[in-house]
Amino acid sequence: xxxxxxxxxxxxxxxxxxxxxxxxxxxxxxxxxxxxxxxxxxxxxxxxxxxxxxxxxxxxxxxxxxxxxxxxxxxxxxxxxxxxxxxxxxxxxxxxxxxxxxxxxxxxxxxxxxxxxxxxxxxxxxxxxxxxxxxxxxxxxxxxxxxxxxxxxxxxxxxxxxxxxxxxxxxxxxxxxxxxxxxxxxxxxxxxxxxxxxxxxxxxxxxxx
Numbered sequence: 001x002x003x004x005x006x007x008x009x010x011x012x013x014x015x016x017x018x019x020x021x022x023x024x025x026x027x028x029x030x031x032x033x034x035x036x037x038x039x040x041x042x043x044x045x046x047x048x049x050x051x052x053x054x055x056x057x058x059x060x061x062x063x064x065x066x067x068x069x070x071x072x073x074x075x076x077x078x079x080x081x082x083x084x085x086x087x088x089x090x091x092x093x094x095x096x097x098x099x100x101x102x103x104x105x106x107x108x109x110x111x112x113x114x115x116x117x118x119x120x121x122x123x124x125x126x127x128x129x130x131x132x133x134x135x136x137x138x139x140x141x142x143x144x145x146x147x148x149x150x151x152x153x154x155x156x157x158x159x160x161x162x163x164x165x166x167x168x169x170x171x172x173x174x175x176x177x178x179x180x181x182x183x184x185x186x187x188x189x190x191x192x193x194x195x196x197x198x199x200x201x202x203x204x205x206x207x208x209x
Contacts (some may be wrong), residue, residue: 115171
């Protein structure tokens, strides 16, 4: 499992169909171009998945790759290291600051995500989901690159924002004991619209465990 230094989430489940997501997130436009990733209950980094963005005054369902590749990057060799971004430094870190400044905020739909618990002395994979199995909405940043996608077409990619989880009754139980405890930023349903329209100065309002 490729646990990343930037955060924590290294696997998640994305099993909902495009029509379900369009209804759930009140999406105006199907921007997938008919290229629909297969549903997966074990999405790995660098996989193409369905995301939600606000573009051209309309909400779009869009296919993106899970690993933010900066527009200035010469290649995609470091992609697997960009699946998470520390929310505290996303505005200034070279890999993420362009997307942050340009308000390129996105939502990553998920049913659950997975983390390693070491309380037994070795890594045990735990599944984390909403108590009533309601869909999750994870906050992220996205970026556009002129090439690197299928058939060297433009590559659209994203990263999940993470925050400190010290003291959180559940999320502090994951990762190795000596590592900082972190968690993805989970949006409540009422926050989705405002997150997609937010300003860089207001991002801190959403960074609650």
